[in-house]
Amino acid sequence: MINKVVAGTLPHMPKKLVWLISKRYVAGEHLNDAIKVIEQLNSNGIKGTVDLLGEFITTIDEADINKHRYIDIIRKLSKQKVDCSFSIKPTSFGLLINKERCYGFVREVLVYATLKGKFVRIDMEDSQCTSDEIELFLRLKDEFPKNVGLVFQAYMKRTYNDISNLLLQSHTEKAPLNFRLCKGIYVEPAYIAYKDFHQVRHHFLEDLDLMLKNGVYAAIATHDPFLVREAIDLINRYEVPKDKYEFQMLYGVAPSLRNEIVKAGHNMRVYVPFGKYWFGYCSRRIKENPKMVNDIVKALFVRG
Template sequence: MLRAVFIGLSENKSLRHFAESSAMGRRMSSRFAAGLEVKDAVAAAKKLNAMGATVSIDNLGENVTNAAEARESAKLYHDMLDELSKDGLKANISLKLTHMGLDVDPALCHDLVSELVDHAVKIDNFVRIDMEGSPYTQKTLDFVHELHRIPGHSGHVGAVIQSYMRRAEADVEKLLSERIRIRLCKGAYKEPADIAFQQKSEVDANYVKLAKTLIKSGVYHGIATHDENIINELKQFAKAESIPASAFEFQMLYGVRRGLQEQLIKEGWGLRVYVPFGTEWYPYFMRRLAERPANALFIAKNMFRN
């Protein structure tokens, strides 16, 4: 029930406007977002690199309404890639197609994202195309396949698969047939039962099944989860199959399970931390609470303590 409440709140425009424009809202968001500007994300990336983690940086935002906004979003990512290269950081970028104008002009979106992948290729970096709600699933995957086939782009652009989607296994098979790198997560949008598993046990079972397929694939993938039981099962699976820790990486969100992040690094497993930043943080913040409602209590305690 709480998950449904937080997902509903993530779509409330009035609350979003209040939260993103208020000092109290920004203070609450600081647990899960690095800050509002590029410099904040770069500073967070430096600290995480020093800890032994790699990073994926996302400028929060989605569903821009005009071409100018899409171009501005792309420009910020170009600036970010330049900063990452200049500072020699072990970090890549993650973006949403609707933030690049997919709803406004698909051709413009394709050009903007292709130019970003070109930039990433020049500096030996990587662009992760994030997954959004189910209306965008096929469009996003088609986009990734097309981008990956462009000469020079292979290995520099990847997709996200959500294990709660019933189609996920078939999508994984198709992506693997072209050796496209995948970030596997569980999913954080409200989807109907005919296209998505509704029970946590079903989502988890599909996640573990797909994760084992990815780990054995010979392609470098990201296994994104904070579930310690699943992580332990996958670590044991990798050891039993003689798969080296360097063959894949675990991925976690900025500000979530920091102790577990440090433990994985200490044990020699690859860890990438997803670092979001920007002024449009509210939907992301609410989806994080939907994934784990206990985070709401944690944040409230810290607000009162401070």
């Protein structure tokens, strides 16, 4: 209850105060801030995936601008030789405005990324986008079999079937599917999404099992120590080689668990958001997941 109240008022607090709270989760406003963070991660054996924070867009011209921004980011990061991939949200490329134009923009990003040997993952957004984002992924996977990946959310009741269908449609030994699996961050209705914490965990492991035993590259995105332990059990059971999976975490979240995973010899990638629209990103995420407030409040009082 208190979390919900704090989450509700946070967006109305002075921006400077919210930045104090949020800076742990966002690299900064500029690309150079993201580069510094990734260099630091790389020096600890951790890879990055860069996300340019975008505001909700309303015109296709804004989507076009976002395309140019991403291409520029890929160009600059390739020059810097930092070890990172890229995460994109199709709605910032116009998915909800014009699907075909969105496909064209994301395709242009993929053309450039492929040229530079970079990987681009399509983040999964709320349920109104799920089918379109799967379709977008499938079209791009045909043309860029090794450079594009997708995200699945364990809380969505459709996810197991979606993964099963994609295994039949688009999974080959030469170009295996590459999926990030996460719990899911958006508030979805109970008729399409599991609401119970334990049920979500259960389905996360069911989906992960399906991915690992079929040779899908699995990006295991969680800060939940129970899921990390169970995932490692599955990896051991199926003797999954190191180049067939990785763990992923959000920048600033659960660094001690992250270090444990790295110390145990697993690959780790950290999601690094940056950009001037950090305020919207942080307020939205706090609203979407009031549990985060616990962590934020803790960060105000506990150092390290």
